Amino acid sequence: MKKSIATQRERLPELQLVRAFAIIGVLSVHSTSYAVSAMKESQYFFLYNFMNIFMKYGTPTFIFLSSLVLFYNYYSQPMTRQRIGGFYKKRLLYIIIPYTLFSIFYFGLLHFLYYPDRSLADTVESFFTKLVTGKAYTHLYFVFISIQFYVLFPLAWWLFKKVPQLTKWAIPIGLAIQWAFVFLNKYYWQVPNKGSWALTYIAYFMLGAFVGIYYPKLKAWLVVSRSNATPVRTVSWILLWLSWAACGLGHVYIYYTNRLYGTAYNSTLYELMWNAHTYLGAIVLLQLASIVYRTFKGGLTPALERLGAVSFGIYLIHPFFLLVYRKFPLSTGNSVLTHAWYAGGFLAALFCSWLVVELTVRYLPASWLVFGNVPKTEKSRRRQEQQGVPLSR
Structure with a gap:
């Protein structure tokens, strides 16, 4: 009898905390998008700008984490038709179907609000164009990118298995491809919406591949603790x-x-600062997660684990609550209330989304159609892992 993937690999529960950090970053950016335009005269503009830019690690971290888990779970396994078929079946069920349903939902919502007089032919054409380009709503580009990487993954898996020496060069290969795309696009191609294409994030995918493949060897450096500390590691942690x-x-x-x-500023500087900030941040968040997991095991950790488990569902639904929330702006000159209203947008996006996902998963049959593969409880999550269900969506 063949052993499952999950029984052959060490469980990495701290990865759920990284997902939690990533979704908090996404919500922070989205909930401050209006504030950075409206609050320029405020003495607290620096804080809104900080939350809007510093927290932009969300999408790159999700891509890094997804790649890490895929290569961690799959790389050591033999490539078989059955395993590749199972991989694509899970992505179809737990990613593409929810993506399609939410594309229909958001497209219909925007049609009702802004384009009620559009003809049926134009509506159908517009919908299918947006569906296959990830543009049915502003945040769905991320799922579209993820789908591109899921198409790419078996090819990268096969190539790394065929030429194992390439795994050691995954990081420079990823950076080289991504920056080649940056410069070629800037000077020659001018691809519209380049942020919707996988090449914009290929460095994070390859970083995740490297960490996933070599995790057992890297663990002592990735897990920041006294027991792992050596002078060289400590200096490298501080420098990172x-x-x-x-x-x-x-x-x-x-x-x-x-x-x-x-x-x-030159557009390349924006690209460079974003890339350096979020690329290093992916590793920092992985280290931070291991620290938080050990330090707050009985308090904060379970809540963050659950937030990480439902993060995909929260990502899909949270713009709806932001849209509704912003339909009722405050008309007041009181700065305290204004700041509270902007903070309320973040809280509404987080907790309303979280509540809806939890209730859907707990009480709606076939909830995976809507929010993907979300375990009902921590116990059911562990049971899924024991049965060989990968940690990645």
């Missing part, structure tokens, strides 16, 4: 975190001066 903080604050600064004073 300082570099991440510097790149993140530099990223925040160029947007702050551009938004407030109109300072112009």
Whole structure:
């Protein structure tokens, strides 16, 4: 009898915490998008700008994490037609079907609100165009990117198995491809909506592949603890975190001066600061998750684990609650209430979405059609892993 993937690999529960950090980042960016335009005269504009830019690690971290888990679970396994078929079946059921349903939902909502007089022919054409390009709503580009990487994954898996030496070069290969795309697009192609294409994030995918393949060897460095500390590792940890903080604050600064004073920067600088900030941040968040998991095991950790488990569902539904919330703006000159209203957008997006996902998963049969593969409880999640259900969506 063949052993399942899950029984052959160490469970990595801290990855759910990384998902939680990532969804908090996404919600922070989306909930402050209006504020950075409306609050330029406020003395707290720097804080809104900070939350809007520093927290942009969400999407890159999700891509990094998805790749890490895929290669961690699959790379050591033999490539068979059955295994590849099972991989695509799970993605169809738990990613593409929810993506399609939410594309219909958001497209219909926008049609009702803004295009009620559009002809049926134009409506159908517009919908299918948006469906196959990830544009039915602003946030669905991420799922569209993920689908592209799911198409790419078996090819990368086969190539790394065929030429194992390439795995050691995954990081420079990913950075080279991504930056080749950046420059070719800037000077020659000018691809519209380049953020909707996998090449924009290929470095994160390859970083995840490297960490996933070599995790057993990297674990002592990735898990920051006294037992793992050596002089060399400690210095490397400090340098990593300082570099991440510097790149993140530099990223925040160029947007702050551009938004407030109109300072112009070369577009490549924006690309570089975003890439450095979020690329280093993916590893920092992985290390932070291991620290939080050990330190707050009986308190904060279970809540963050659950938030990570439902993060895909929250990602899909949260723009709806932001849209509804923003239909009722405050008309007040009281700055305290104004700040509270913007903070309320984040809280509404988080907790309303979380509640809807939890209720759907708990009480709606075939809830996976809507929110993907979300276990009802921590116990059911562990049972899924024991049965060989991968940690990745």
